Amino acid sequence: MSESKPRALPQSIDETVTLLNEADYVADRSLATVVFLSLKMQRPLFLEGEAGVGKTEIAKVLAQSLGRRLIRLQCYEGLDVSSAVYEWNYAGQMIEIRMEEAAGVADRDVMEHNVFSEKYLIRRPVLEALTGTPGAAPVFLIDELDRTDEAFEAFLLEILSDYQVTVPELGTIRAEEPPIVIITTNRTREIHDALKRRCLYHWVDYPDAERELEIVRRKVPQANSRLSEEVVAYIQKLRGMELFKVPGVAESIDWASALAELDKVALDPETVSDTLGVLLKYQDDIARLREGESVRILNEVKADLAAAG
Amino acid sequence: MMAGNGVEDHAAVADPEGRIADNIVYFARALRKAGLRVGPAAVTDAIQAVLVAGIGTREDFYWTLHSVLITRHEDHAVFDEAFRLFWRSRDLIEKMLAMLSPLAPAPLQKEKPRAGETRAGQALQSPNREERRQEMEPELEMDARLTLSSREVLRGKDFAQMTAQELAEARKAISSLIMPHDLVTTRRYRPDPKGRRVDPRAMMRFGLRTGGDLILPRYKSPRRVHPPLVVLADISGSMSQYTRVFLHFLHALTESRRRVTSFVFGTRLTNLTRQLRHRDPDEALAECAAAVQDWSGGTRIGEAIGTFNRLWSRRVLGQGAVVLLITDGLERDNVEALAQEMERLHKSCRRLIWLNPLLRFEGFEPRARGMRAMLPHVDELRPVHSLDALSDLCEALSAAPRSRARPPAAPEGLGKRLPA
Numbered sequence: 001m002s003e004s005k006p007r008a009l010p011q012s013i014d015e016t017v018t019l020l021n022e023a024d025y026v027a028d029r030s031l032a033t034v035v036f037l038s039l040k041m042q043r044p045l046f047l048e049g050e051a052g053v054g055k056t057e058i059a060k061v062l063a064q065s066l067g068r069r070l071i072r073l074q075c076y077e078g079l080d081v082s083s084a085v086y087e088w089n090y091a092g093q094m095i096e097i098r099m100e101e102a103a104g105v106a107d108r109d110v111m112e113h114n115v116f117s118e119k120y121l122i123r124r125p126v127l128e129a130l131t132g133t134p135g136a137a138p139v140f141l142i143d144e145l146d147r148t149d150e151a152f153e154a155f156l157l158e159i160l161s162d163y164q165v166t167v168p169e170l171g172t173i174r175a176e177e178p179p180i181v182i183i184t185t186n187r188t189r190e191i192h193d194a195l196k197r198r199c200l201y202h203w204v205d206y207p208d209a210e211r212e213l214e215i216v217r218r219k220v221p222q223a224n225s226r227l228s229e230e231v232v233a234y235i236q237k238l239r240g241m242e243l244f245k246v247p248g249v250a251e252s253i254d255w256a257s258a259l260a261e262l263d264k265v266a267l268d269p270e271t272v273s274d275t276l277g278v279l280l281k282y283q284d285d286i287a288r289l290r291e292g293e294s295v296r297i298l299n300e301v302k303a304d305l306a307a308a309g
Numbered sequence: 310m311m312a313g314n315g316v317e318d319h320a321a322v323a324d325p326e327g328r329i330a331d332n333i334v335y336f337a338r339a340l341r342k343a344g345l346r347v348g349p350a351a352v353t354d355a356i357q358a359v360l361v362a363g364i365g366t367r368e369d370f371y372w373t374l375h376s377v378l379i380t381r382h383e384d385h386a387v388f389d390e391a392f393r394l395f396w397r398s399r400d401l402i403e404k405m406l407a408m409l410s411p412l413a414p415a416p417l418q419k420e421k422p423r424a425g426e427t428r429a430g431q432a433l434q435s436p437n438r439e440e441r442r443q444e445m446e447p448e449l450e451m452d453a454r455l456t457l458s459s460r461e462v463l464r465g466k467d468f469a470q471m472t473a474q475e476l477a478e479a480r481k482a483i484s485s486l487i488m489p490h491d492l493v494t495t496r497r498y499r500p501d502p503k504g505r506r507v508d509p510r511a512m513m514r515f516g517l518r519t520g521g522d523l524i525l526p527r528y529k530s531p532r533r534v535h536p537p538l539v540v541l542a543d544i545s546g547s548m549s550q551y552t553r554v555f556l557h558f559l560h561a562l563t564e565s566r567r568r569v570t571s572f573v574f575g576t577r578l579t580n581l582t583r584q585l586r587h588r589d590p591d592e593a594l595a596e597c598a599a600a601v602q603d604w605s606g607g608t609r610i611g612e613a614i615g616t617f618n619r620l621w622s623r624r625v626l627g628q629g630a631v632v633l634l635i636t637d638g639l640e641r642d643n644v645e646a647l648a649q650e651m652e653r654l655h656k657s658c659r660r661l662i663w664l665n666p667l668l669r670f671e672g673f674e675p676r677a678r679g680m681r682a683m684l685p686h687v688d689e690l691r692p693v694h695s696l697d698a699l700s701d702l703c704e705a706l707s708a709a710p711r712s713r714a715r716p717p718a719a720p721e722g723l724g725k726r727l728p729a
Contacts, residue, residue: 012363013362013365013369029368029369029372030368030371030372030375033362033369033372033373033376034372034375034376036362037358037361037362037373037376037377038376040361040362041354041357041358041361046380048382076496077495077496077628078495078496078497080496080497080498082510087510088510088513090509090510090512090513093513094513094524097516097524108517111517112517115513115517146627147627147628149495149497149628150567150568151497169514186623187382187623187624188623188624188626188627188628189537189568189624189625189627189628190624190625193346193380196380196381197348197350197351197380199380200358200376200377201376201379201380201381202376203382203385242619244618244619244653245623284649284653
């Protein structure tokens with residue numbers, strides 16, 4: 001699985017499931033289907049879902065298990081072409097001009113050609129992503145697209161439909177093989193339909209108890225099975241409550257490892273109360289649980305698990 | 310079967326034995342009738358995707374179609390229901406199409422046991438006037454929900470159409486509207502000779518025009534744009550006389566600036582953003598009338614804001630959104646919950662402006678308990694003395710903020726952050 005040896009793409013949904021599974025990503029069938037289609041049809045994969053359900057992880061796992069380079073573009077408000085696509089090395093260009101003047105180059109075209117050459121081009125993620133060779137196209141992760149503004153979204157539309165970028169001073173740069181594009185959004189704003197239409201859409205939901213237990217077991221092997229079961233059951237119950245922000249899978253993993261670090265073998269009310277900050281990130285939610293709901297849920301969890309044997 | 314290379318197998322679509330392509334086309338048509346946005350390109354994609362994935366299990370087939378035909382999480386329930394009905398057996402297609410057709414909804418609506426179907430049914434109601442009345446007759450399923458609260462009254466509403474003069478006045482009023490604190494500095498730049506930052510890229514480009522002999526400084530300054538605006542308007546009984554003005558206001562606002570999200574609430578919260586995007590104000594209002602079920606009913610401000618906080622705030626309050634809350638603040642239910650939800654709302658947005666039409670009475674004091682609970686959590690309280698036309702609303706919003714004579718004003722935007 002070294003980065004230098006790109007692996008072939010999976011040829012069926014089953015192979016995709018296995019691929020993700022081998023890399024310790026416990027995916028359900030729906031996700032595997034859409035990942036497979038996206039690889040096969042060379043269409044961007046658009047993943048939407050709450051924070052901490054493993055959207056970004058998919059890109060990392062794909063890059064790792066397919067042996068591809070992972071190029072990540074973290075979006076933020078005001079992201080522009082010079083930090084997303086390319087930038088010229090101005091200092092270098094200035095020196096080039098002075099040197100050429102000193103050398104007595106008079107031809108303006110030659111000078112322009114030298115100044116705006118690849119040598120002074122600083123490649124940013126988008127341009128990097130278009131440099132894949134056949135069979136080894138990189139995984140291009142466009143993370144948290146909802147954080148940027150519509151202007152960038154519109155620009156992305158152009159890239160994703162043709163997989164090419166035009167640098168006015170240099171010409172058009174086209175990908176030999178389109179990158180494997182994965183777009184994630186937390187839905188802090190709606191992404192325009194036009195962009196979504198070019199992608200395969202998938203809503204990444206919270207996993208069910210069984211799958212979440214599998215995830216916790218794999219990611220936190222140091223937690224014993226009873227603790228993992230209780231953690232997962234507790235969090236599943238929390239998700240049923242009307243909290244401002246319910247914990248995601250990332251929180252489950254964090255909590256399980258926190259408890260394992262504390263050498264706990266089972267949940268008890270005091271520990272839960274002390275470590276709630278790992279799970280819930282809003283004071284209102286924490287206060288509500290500390291007021292007694294936590295104990296009630298814990299009792300329910302213990303009773304359920306006892307009943308299940 | 311049809312596995313293999315998708316593109317070559319495209320020919321197989323025309324194969325009379327390969328009925329699946331036809332069925333996908335029918336299915337897409339059914340989805341479209343259910344109000345989903347499924348374009349012709351999506352149908353081709355769907356067929357191709359099915360060919361690529363091969364028809365294995367029912368589940369694989371389901372998710373294959375889902376990934377191509379669905380682009381919004383909200384549409385999942387409708388898709389799920391449509392898929393269940395459509396692919397159960399062949400003769401159900403006709404039935405399904407009949408059910409999805411707005412012409413004959415009555416007999417089939419009775420056998421509706423599932424959650425997805427309600428939405429499918431509702432989405433299908435065409436915005437025609439006659440049918441709107443039909444929709445407002447309580448259906449079987451609605452009855453069950455009504456029992457949750459005796460106070461909730463579902464009512465339809467008819468708005469008088471807009472006259473040409475009204476329309477012109479509305480446009481004029483909106484164009485003169487200056488929202489308070491309405492420009493935010495972005496991290497994008499535009500060329501500006503008076504700017505304070507050097508623009509090296511432009512310098513280099515212009516410098517080369519003279520062959521690099523002369524590289525003159527060029528400047529840029531940050532671009533300023535309108536922040537997203539979220540409007541929460543109260544349409545309960547006590548506010549009903551203003552509703553038409555609100556909706557016209559919202560429509561004109563949606564038309565004139567980017568990123569406006571509109572919600573109305575009485576006893577439940579309804580998102581009207583998509584409906585209001587209709588160019589024609591009368592059509593937009595008709596669509597709104599059809600979408601909202603609790604016109605002029607009771608008020609549950611706290612609950613409505615709570616729902617907004619939970620389901621929408623993270624989705625629409627990003628990037629420094631300003632919230633405009635239009636309500637009289639007459640809360641009848643739980644006042645403590647209202648205070649809590651207001652606090653949460655206030656903390657989630659850049660600025661919370663409360664527009665209150667009750668203040669038209671001279672010497673009005675915010676005595677009602679609900680109002681007192683809300684006041685500490687708003688940045689600005691804007692009174693509207695008379696609210697007969699849209700221009701009154703715009704005037705109230707454009708006016709300079711009042712001096713601090715009013716009781717407990719909140720500190721301005723202290724320690725406010727967006728939720729992650």
